Amino acid sequence: MNFAGLASRLESIAPFHVMELAKMAAALEAQGRSIIHMGIGEPDFTAAPLVIEAAAKAMADGQMQYTSALGLPALREAISKQYRDVYSLDIAPSRIIVTAGASGALLLACAALVEKGTEVLMPDPSYPCNRHFLAAFDGIAKMIPSGPEQRFQLSEAMVREHWSAATRGVLLASPSNPTGTSIKPNELGKIVAAVREKGGFVIVDEIYQRLSYDAPPFSALSLGEDVIVINSFSKYFNMTGWRLGWLVVPPHMVPAIEKLAQNLFICASAIAQHAGIACFTPESQALFEERKMEFKRRRDYIVPALQALGFGIPVMPDGAFYVYADCAALSDDADRLTRKMLNDAGVVMVPGLDFGPYTAHSHVRVSYATSMENLREAVLRLQRYFLEQ
Numbered sequence: 001m002n003f004a005g006l007a008s009r010l011e012s013i014a015p016f017h018v019m020e021l022a023k024m025a026a027a028l029e030a031q032g033r034s035i036i037h038m039g040i041g042e043p044d045f046t047a048a049p050l051v052i053e054a055a056a057k058a059m060a061d062g063q064m065q066y067t068s069a070l071g072l073p074a075l076r077e078a079i080s081k082q083y084r085d086v087y088s089l090d091i092a093p094s095r096i097i098v099t100a101g102a103s104g105a106l107l108l109a110c111a112a113l114v115e116k117g118t119e120v121l122m123p124d125p126s127y128p129c130n131r132h133f134l135a136a137f138d139g140i141a142k143m144i145p146s147g148p149e150q151r152f153q154l155s156e157a158m159v160r161e162h163w164s165a166a167t168r169g170v171l172l173a174s175p176s177n178p179t180g181t182s183i184k185p186n187e188l189g190k191i192v193a194a195v196r197e198k199g200g201f202v203i204v205d206e207i208y209q210r211l212s213y214d215a216p217p218f219s220a221l222s223l224g225e226d227v228i229v230i231n232s233f234s235k236y237f238n239m240t241g242w243r244l245g246w247l248v249v250p251p252h253m254v255p256a257i258e259k260l261a262q263n264l265f266i267c268a269s270a271i272a273q274h275a276g277i278a279c280f281t282p283e284s285q286a287l288f289e290e291r292k293m294e295f296k297r298r299r300d301y302i303v304p305a306l307q308a309l310g311f312g313i314p315v316m317p318d319g320a321f322y323v324y325a326d327c328a329a330l331s332d333d334a335d336r337l338t339r340k341m342l343n344d345a346g347v348v349m350v351p352g353l354d355f356g357p358y359t360a361h362s363h364v365r366v367s368y369a370t371s372m373e374n375l376r377e378a379v380l381r382l383q384r385y386f387l388e389q
């Protein structure tokens with residue numbers, strides 16, 4: 001490909017395959033085909049009623065001007081209160097910066113910490129945009145192959161082994177996209193201590209933290225004030241398109257992040273911020289917990305169903321709404337398999353390609369953020385499809 005006229009960093013930024021598959025699926029739907037979407041990582045639930053009411057009220061009241069670059073004080077207070085109520089953690093609102101989704105938070109953290117040649121360790125597989133956020137600041141994602149034995153996460157030993165003179169930090173997501181697996185708090189504590197020794201940074205993306213099904217709530221913020229945490233209203237709060245998230249940083253980083261936020265975004269959407277406050281009412285929280293239990297029910301259905309179809313799932317995903325399934329027994333090329341499953345069975349899954357080279361050809365990511373009815377129908381279609389092969 002010819003990148004003439006464009007910055008050379010674009011050569012290391014790949015397109016998002018999940019979006020390519022979504023486009024193919026849309027083209028089939030336009031021809032009248034019925035397609036079941038288990039590709040994109042987006043809750044099928046939409047914003048809670050009180051959130052919608054709060055957005056309408058903000059608009060009716062004319063509360064639509066720029067806010068402070070750090071976010072509305074009432075929203076930062078509400079997020080701080082959530083840390084107290086759910087995690088028993090005292091996180092000062094002054095350390096919480098409201099952003100345009102976790103994506104905005106990742107961008108600000110990378111802008112503040114990454115420069116040319118900065119190497120950051122992350123597991124392979126991991127969320128594709130992470131390595132591209134680094135590339136946008138001329139940093140380098142050092143992706144460390146991580147299999148089911150490590151729950152697809154890094155360990156302290158892996159961090160120590162791969163840390164080089166150019167390494168400045170570690171970027172993890174727990175629970176992870178694409179694997180739905182969490183890092184054990186004890187192991188994360190050891191990683192944080194090892195990185196601290198080296199004077200580096202640890203960023204933990206907790207966007208799926210409140211969608212953890214098998215363990216009590218845990219935030220990496222409990223490991224010390226120096227840990228940087230990313231979060232969002234997209235997943236647990238079912239607000240993907242509202243573009244709202246947050247970043248928690250050590251106190252000394254706040255002025256740097258504020259200056260970046262002022263320049264890069266001015267602020268997150270004012271309407272979304274006013275609406276987001278309503279996520280923390282008891283009524284909305286009860287609804288989100290109900291929806292979380294529905295996700296768990298779907299996980300408990302889909303994991304054995306995929307195994308019965310021939311997919312390998314050696315480690316039970318404990319969070320998010322993904323299963324990272326080994327398809328080596330079904331095909332030697334996950335990309336071809338996902339295209340065939342889409343064309344022949346009308347079921348969308350994403351090939352491992354997006355998430356790093358290590359398991360690119362042997363794994364698919366299955367999103368169970370769709371109704372039980374759709375999941376059951378997808379399983380029936382795949383049973384028929386594999387019988388015909």
Ligand SMILES: Cc1ncc(COP(=O)(O)O)c(C=O)c1O
Binds near residue numbers: 104232
């Ligand atoms: C691990 C992870 N981090 C960040 C994001 C970006 O989310 P947001 O919509 O909050 O920008 C996603 C979205 O899928 C994700 O899975």
